[in-house]
Amino acid sequence: MSARDALPPLQCLRAFEAAARHGSFTQAGRELNLTQSAISRQIKRLEEDLGRPLFERDPEGLRPTPAGEDYYRVIRRVLRELADETSRQRRRGNERQLTLATSPTIASTWLARKLTDFRDLHPDIELRILTMEDPHRLDLAEFDLGIYYHLSHEIDPPGVAAEPIFSDEDVIAVCSPAYLARFGEVHDATDLLDNHTLLVVEDYFKDWLTWQHWYGTLGLDWHTPAHSLRANSYQLLMHAAFAGQGVVLCWSKLLSEDIAEGRLLKALPHAMPSPGTFSLLTPQHRHLSQAAQRFRQWLLEPPDA
Incomplete structure (x- = not known):
């Protein structure tokens, strides 16, 4: 293969595909564990190789040029086929x-x-x-x-x-028997806010909900809880709930076995239909x-x- 026919480096193609898909060098860098400037350099190298711009900026952000759109469709298909075939070959040794x-x-x-x-x-x-x-x-x-x-x-x-x-699925408020034995029964939704500890997820993804949302959807009066334990890991909060540290929101079917066997108890009778x-x-x-x-x-x- 001549130098003129040589393919661009794979890392440049991956950077371009991610940037075109996200419409952002920054988001592409996060996906590929690279800095925004590293993505920018790889795109520039690819543009120099092809001899034409692949992106342009407008008030809404980054978008591919017409040439970039055409190239993106091809590169995305080729990378997907390459990934799938690589995966098949790797699994072939252990079906x-x-x-x-x-x-x-x-x-x-x-x-x-x-x-x-x-x-x-x-x-x-x-x-x-x-x-x-x-x-x-x-x-x-x-x-x-x-x-x-x-x-x-x-x-x-x-x-x-x-x-x-x-x-279907419901979102309910639960705690452990050890929590109730230590802090007493949760009498109602207001009592939960005033006298108990809410386990609160921080930095949650769009697929989760807040206690305030749960209260609002069920038509319950909300105010800032007197006590809370916060973490950016829902898994950590679930362990805290099992350990008797507070009351957490959870999906009823996901934890149906724990509820059926008494490891978790409903702190309140309310159930909110899950949005997902x-x-x-x-x-x-x-x-x-x-x-x-x-x-x-x-x-x-x-x-x-």
């Missing part, structure tokens, strides 16, 4: 391995228990769990199926289709392995359904 992507909370509070039943039915499948809080940061080549909380009105992670696992659903994310434009097909059928079409 029995299944990689599931999910959030740390779902992995620790629900999936780890459910997998016991699946492994009893399919002992030949080797499971691997990949935890990532934000599904939009997933690399499609790194997992077979994903399990995440999904809002229908939000933009889906690129390249995946979402199917609900539960037909727990969903199975399936990468599109990829043939599912036998292991992935068996897991999907087990999860979405259980024998007792």
